[in-house]
Amino acid sequence: QLQASGGGLVQAGGSLRLSCAASGRTFSSDIMGWFRQAPGKEREFVAAITWGGGTTIYADSVKGRFTISRDNAKNAVYLQMNNLKPGDTAVYYCAAGPPTLPLPTGTRHYNYWGQGTQVTVSS
Numbered sequence: 001q002l003q004a005s006g007g008g009l010v011q012a013g014g015s016l017r018l019s020c021a022a023s024g025r026t027f028s029s030d031i032m033g034w035f036r037q038a039p040g041k042e043r044e045f046v047a048a049i050t051w052g053g054g055t056t057i058y059a060d061s062v063k064g065r066f067t068i069s070r071d072n073a074k075n076a077v078y079l080q081m082n083n084l085k086p087g088d089t090a091v092y093y094c095a096a097g098p099p100t101l102p103l104p105t106g107t108r109h110y111n112y113w114g115q116g117t118q119v120t121v122s123s
Contacts, residue, residue: 016084034093
């Protein structure tokens, strides 16, 4: 029901825009998030956004470089990633969960997950 896309190979300092398209149900009332998982590491929080898009939060490691946004008319969420670093290399997952505040950063709150898209940043 969630399909992430837009990953790829990019040089350090470059940019990528990830997209997450939802199908089967509307997610306009849900919070949406992006997580990532590097090889041998646990899945970690990247960013989240409220149902209306008015509030966002970011992991400290991506703050100022990544921007999460959503288009409820398209049932989609995006992650604009600028000034990418080799440490950003991971599989990126989009996720959806029931509306709550403050925005959660833990995986257990999100009950819908996309299949992931690989982002590789070369130095």
